[in-house]
Amino acid sequence: MALVLATGAAIAQENEVDNITAAYEEGGKYFTEDDVPTFNVKEDGTVDWYTFSGFRRYHAECHVCHGPDGEGSSYAPALKDSAIDMDYYDFVYVVVEGRKVVDAADNQVMPAFGLNKNVMCYLDDIYIYLKARGADAIPRGRPPSKDPKSDRFTEDENSCMG
Numbered sequence: 001m002a003l004v005l006a007t008g009a010a011i012a013q014e015n016e017v018d019n020i021t022a023a024y025e026e027g028g029k030y031f032t033e034d035d036v037p038t039f040n041v042k043e044d045g046t047v048d049w050y051t052f053s054g055f056r057r058y059h060a061e062c063h064v065c066h067g068p069d070g071e072g073s074s075y076a077p078a079l080k081d082s083a084i085d086m087d088y089y090d091f092v093y094v095v096v097e098g099r100k101v102v103d104a105a106d107n108q109v110m111p112a113f114g115l116n117k118n119v120m121c122y123l124d125d126i127y128i129y130l131k132a133r134g135a136d137a138i139p140r141g142r143p144p145s146k147d148p149k150s151d152r153f154t155e156d157e158n159s160c161m162g
């Protein structure tokens, strides 16, 4: 396992790693070869539960600034692209810590969500949903059908929300 992780990190640095394709599934949650969360969309358009959950959480917490469906706005960038272009850990870091860019022309603030359980407990879901959008695996709007909620999801949710 350590060897696999080390190899994954080395490839990631060369920026050649496929950070989209699901390599394995655990309790209804999908991961890439280097253990980064990702989506799974069946041929008939059915999405995994995490993608669906992420759709809901994104539109509760992020879309006011980042626009519906991860499309971006005049105020904040299109996160469907960020989820593809940014390293997963960088993405998480920005959401936890926030980011402020202040220069003569701009004063935009990405709030820190590190203490907000409604975001932190569902951050992978949001990331997974945005990645599905950025990869054009799902259209705009509410996914019409989804896999059932898994035991893993419920357990993680309960322990995170406390």
Ligand code: HEC
Pocket: 058, 061, 062, 063, 064, 065, 066, 075, 076, 077, 079, 082, 086, 091, 094, 095, 099, 100, 101, 108, 109, 110, 111, 113, 119, 126
């Ligand atoms: C109050 C408005 C606001 C809200 C709400 C908000 N953001 Fe942001 N976010 C921003 C702004 C503005 C930026 C750009 C900051 C900058 O210029 O670096 C940003 C940047 C980001 C970035 C970096 C994107 C990139 O490509 O560099 C990520 C990731 C991000 N936001 C995730 C989220 C997530 C996930 C949520 C919901 C949980 C969220 N944001 C909610 C305003 C917001």
